[in-house]
């Protein structure tokens with residue numbers, strides 16, 4: 001009796017295995033090639049499309065693709081952290097050097113728990129603390145999309161950090177301090193639009209990775225959420241609804257236009273934000289962009305007031321003269337600029353931000369704004385680093401930070417000097 005049962009079960013198992021094997025065989029024979037894309041797993045196009053959208057929202061390409069190399073998701077881009085560089089992994093479906101043979105559980109653990117395939121912790125240069133807000137379904141949709149990209153053989157060594165950070169186990173302490181795993185939970189007292197915006201900003205969009213101030217260990221200063229932070233030689237400004245240093249004077253339409261087209265009537269995006277827009281937010285639906293705007297407009301800023309530099313100050317007088325000579329032709333004497341061409345310095349939260357890193361950089365090096373599908377040629381600003389010395393740059397910035405009814409701490413010649421030296425040492 002027992003033996004018969006065992007034989008029956010054995011037969012069933014063999015039969016099941018055979019069916020699976022045949023199924024797999026037939027599947028692989030039927031693997032369709034659509035638009036040159038090789039679909040390896042199943043044919044769930046709705047799932048793949050959802051994954052493609054989420055991959056853009058989460059901007060996986062920005063770190064996992066070397067710009068201009070034409071090998072999407074093949075990894076190798078060096079990501080700058082305050083402690084050194086970490087190279088992003090190959091996440092193409094290559095079996096040997098990519099994620100081709102990973103199980104869904106392993107992929108989900110990497111993206112939402114920061115756990116490598118060998119169980120060791122990933123560095124938070126991979127923004128898993130944000131991706132942890134996604135659902136398992138979201139992550140598996142991303143996986144389904146990544147399975148459709150061209151597999152690329154490209155072994156990547158991510159460990160570029162110096163000792164003692166090279167010991168990954170040390171990251172467990174970081175995780176304990178700063179990593180709060182868990183899916184996004186909607187707030188029932190808010191509208192569905194607000195909740196969608198919260199999910200996008202706090203989850204896949206990982207806006208705080210750049211815009212939230214960091215502790216000395218590089219963790220998010222949560223009480224200061226979205227109030228501005230230095231990142232890779234730029235300052236990502238305050239994007240709360242604060243009226244002096246945040247988006248208080250931007251309407252939801254202004255925010256949507258900036259995130260979709262790279263500029264609006266007040267401002268234009270450069271640097272890391274230009275890249276974020278080109279690869280990520282310009283591909284989002286208008287409904288999602290309005291949801292982001294609704295959420296940002298509901299964030300309280302609470303920034304400190306700074307007394308304006310007195311207009312008789314020597315720096316203000318010198319800065320005013322330089323502004324009239326070299327800047328006002330484009331930005332206009334009243335600082336209002338020309339909508340969609342030259343930013344309105346008088347209305348720019350960036351100009352008044354507590355940290356002048358971006359401003360100094362733009363004046364020294366110039367700026368090229370983002371080209372998006374809707375606005376293919378972004379306007380540019382010439383570099384003045386060769387023409388203006390440290391104290392002149394400091395004076396003109398002090399002037400624009402304290403004119404037109406706005407106020408911010410003056411910029412010093414020492415700050416400009418330090419920035420000039422640091423910029424000279426940077427490749428990008």
Ligand code: HEC
Pocket residue numbers: 055058059060061062063064079086087088089090091099107110111116117121122123124125126127131142158159
């Ligand atoms: C801000 C940069 C950045 C973004 C954005 C980013 N990653 Fe990463 N990712 C990294 C870095 C850096 C590593 C390597 C970290 C390490 O070795 O500790 C990594 C590692 C990984 C790994 C582990 C691979 C391995 O071999 O261990 C996976 C899987 C992964 N990323 C998937 C994704 C997906 C999917 C997205 C989008 C949802 C994404 N990443 C977005 C920077 C990024």
Ligand code: HEC
Pocket residue numbers: 200201205206207208209210211231234235236237239246247255258259267268269270271272273274276281292348349350358
């Ligand atoms: C890789 C870093 C990075 C990420 C990620 C990022 N930003 Fe930015 N963001 C910046 C920087 C740097 C600037 C300043 C750009 C400039 O001055 O041209 C900026 C500027 C902005 C501005 C304009 C503010 C102003 O005062 O001009 C808005 C709005 C904004 N970001 C929203 C977002 C949102 C929403 C997200 C998430 C979907 C996001 N950012 C993700 C780095 C980032």
Ligand code: HEC
Pocket residue numbers: 266267268269270323326327328329330331341342343344345348349350351359362363367368369370379380381382384396397400
């Ligand atoms: C030839 C026209 C031109 C001149 C002259 C010019 N700018 Fe600009 N400026 C631009 C353009 C275009 C942008 C937007 C480019 C971008 O962000 O990519 C810009 C951007 C800026 C920004 C960033 C504004 C924001 O909201 O992010 C600052 C600050 C700035 N300029 C200051 C100055 C100062 C100070 C001078 C004089 C020393 C000056 N500009 C001269 C065209 C000009």
